[in-house]
Structure formats: C-alpha cells, structure tokens
Amino acid sequence: MLVDPVSSGRFARSLLDPEAPVPDGLVSHHGGAVERRFAVYRNNAAVSLVDALASIFPTVQNLVGEEFFRAMAHLYVRAHPPRSPLIFTYGEDFAGFIEQFPPAEPIPFLADVARLERLWLDSFHSADTPPLDPACLSSVPPERLEDQCFQPHPAARLLSTAHAAASITIRDRAGESLSDINPMLPEAALITRPACDVAINRLSPGGHTFFHALMAGRPLGEACGEAIKVEAESDISALLTLALTSGAFADLVDNSAKGE
Template sequence: MRPDPVQSGAFAKALFTPELPAPNGLAGRDQVRPERRFAVYRNNVTVSLIDAMASIFPTVQNLVGEDFFRAMARLYVTAHPPTSPLLFTYGETFPAFLESFPPAADLPFLADVARVERLWLDAYHAADAAPLDPAALAQVPAEELAGIRFRPHPATRLARLRYAGGTITRRDRAGTSLEGVDPTAPEAVLITRPDCDVAVELLPSGGATFFEALIAGQTLGEAFAAAAGDEETDIAGLLGLALSSGAFSAIDIHHESPIL
C-alpha cells in the first residue's frame, strides 16, 4: 500500500520541526507511546544529519569549534531538510546559509570555506575518467594548437571566492597552521581528482578566466586571449597546469577523434 501523500508530508514536516507534535496515525507497540518513539526517531535523524554535515564540512567545524558547529548545523537541518536519500549530496545550500547566519558574521570567510569543501565532495563522488596524458599535446600539429578544445574531467570544479577559502581548506586538511594566512584575500580555486585523491589548486593571475573558458568549450586560442587581459598572466604556466592538473580528460581537434 502506498502511503497517503498528505500523511507523508505531515510526517516529514513534523520530523524536522521540533515544536510540532507527532503526526496523527502513529501506532506504538510494547506499551510504548508512539509520540515517545517518534521523538526518539526524530532526534536520531537530526543527529545523523548533523554528523553528515560534520563529515562534509570538517574545516568549517574546526574553525568554529564542535559545539558551535553542531548547534549551527542543527538549525540548518531544521530549516533545510534533505531532498535526496543520498547523504553525500546534502549541504549544497550551507554556504548561503552561513552568509546570512548572524552568529557567524565575524567570520565572513566561512561561507567560502564551505563552498570549497562542498565542491571537494562533489569532485570526490564524480564519475571516473582517465586524466589527460600531458604528452597528448605533442601529437597536435603546431598550426592546430590554437583551435583545440579541452574536454573537462567529470570531477573538475572551479570557483571564484571573495575570501581565502581555498588556502584555509588546504592548510586545515593538511594539518598545517593557518598562521600568516590573510582570510580576506580573494582567491580562485581549481578542484580536480587526477587519481584517487581530490586536489585543491590555487589559481594564479588570469587562471580563473583561462580555465572557465576551456571548461565552457572555448578553444585554447580563445582561452589564451581571454586570460591575456591580465598582464601578470603566465600563459605557459597556465597551459602546463591544464595538462598536469587532471582537470581535463581529452583534447579535440576539430571533428577528429579525441586525443587522450
């Protein structure tokens, strides 16, 4: 028998709204009141989601402390219940939540740290694909180089940040001190998974523009032209990063077969 959608909606609403009573229609056994069993279940679900949040955003938790994080995560879980049974997809709106969370207002960089951590998990769970062999470029005739297109690896993610979320996340996850880090410095990060491990790369000047163009399907020549607007751009360095980072899985020359 399919559950009544009205009853199912009421159950879900009560599950994530602590001030609401247990939904109607619950049945208990072993002389235990159904309201009590529901309260225990509701708490277990909430704690499980908070635990999931802590595993998704470990650096955010380290920055604010476990007690503060769990209290904050409980408020988030109540306001933003999951929409998918896959827990690793949860927390996509957490960075935006942090931006408007008054108790964290003195840590404006916290949302960008959460963005990097959320993208890290997305990259970790992305589809598998062999990264581009850097030697593949040697197979392209010189006159064809400007017209080649790079095929992004499924795990590749890129973000422009207002704060130093990439540096903070990298250092914290490596167990390195944050001493000397300016958290207010804007950054751009490239997140890849060249092997089994996710890597967070801090992009140099012009890097975000260059990789955004390549990921969007523009040619190498077009990406170079877009990034060249910044006189500090190291074109050779960006090309080397495109080949070595694992951000791409193949290159295409016009309509020929891809070079892996």
C-alpha cells in the same frame, strides 16, 4: 512504530522539528503511547544529519569549533530537510544558509569555505573518466595548437571567491597553521580528482580566466589571450602544464578540423 501512509508527509515534517507534535496516525506495535519513542527517533535523525554535515564541511567546523558548528547545523537541518536518500548530496545550500546566519557574520569568509568544501565532495563523487594524457599535445602540429579545445573532466570544478577559501581549506586539511593567511583576499580554485584523490589548486586571476575559458569550450589560443588581458604576467607555460597534468580535462578536440 508504524505510520499510516496518509500521514507520511506530516511524519517527515515533524521528524526534524522538535516543536512539532507527534504526527497523526503514528502508533506503536502494541497500541501504546509513541511520544517518547518518536522523540528518540527524531533526535537520532537530526544527529545523523548534523554528523553528515560535519563530515562534508570539516574545515568549516574547525574554523568555528564543534559546539558552534553543531548548533548552526541543527538549525540548518530543521530548515532544510534532505531531498534525496543519498546523504552525500546533503548540504548543497549550506553555504547560503551560513551567509544569512547572523552569528556567523564575524567570520565573513566562512560561507566561501563551505562552497569550496561542497565542491570538493561533488568532485569526489563525480563520474569516473580517464583524465587527459599529458602527452596529447605532442602530436599536434604547432600551427594548430591554438585551435585545440579541452573537454572538461566530470570531476573538475572551478570556483572564484571573495575570500581566501582555497588557502584556508588546503592548509586546514593538511593540519597546517592558518596564522599567516589573510582571509579577506580574493582567490580562485581549481578542484580536480587525479588518481581518485581530490586536489585543490589555487589560481591567480589570469589562471582563473584561462581555465574558465577552456572549461567553457573556447580554444587554447583564446584562453591564453584572455588570461594575459586579465593578468599580463600570467605564466602560460605553467597554466598549460596544470591543464595537462591536473586531471581537469578528459579529451582534446581540434577546433580547426571543424572547418575542413
């Protein structure tokens, strides 16, 4: 099939809409009818995008079943054609689509799981940068510890959800049962990529506040104080260990030195 450049926009719009007519300017190499060949091409394009969504959101598909997922994904594909030739960027607004998709209303946590899975892929494809050396604080004088600022790693992501998206995704991807999870409990998650493997870490409310402050460039002392305000029993030692070993940060900056 050949398409006139003038008709390329109509071609793209018609490709993902099974009810749209064959676009003007489309002809076969021998000048014959193209309806059947375009229908095959249209189907292959849609199926490839649905397959891409299934690979990006495996836990979402497991939660609703393959038949439901593919039907929902087909509707998404029709309404949201790709904006980039890079297929791993597709589905950035899939969670929002799920949230407005009436058949998914009985599964209110589904959109949050999709948000987490999208961040997992974003983390996986982020720039390569050496993570922070866990021993970096050993050379910092004790009186300057609270002034240390952490530079986020390009692969680090932070997400707070109204549902137990982190627990669900971690368990499902490990092939474990979800039977004892209350999906309606709010959770926060830190997504990192240590040693090239993406990891999801569940965070307490204080932990989320701690990492949110650090990733916003606030000094360690302020991050600790904010965490304790939100959750008095926050384990600062455990949170600092996670900050140093999770791959969430790439560098350390002494904020006290700025005033010297």
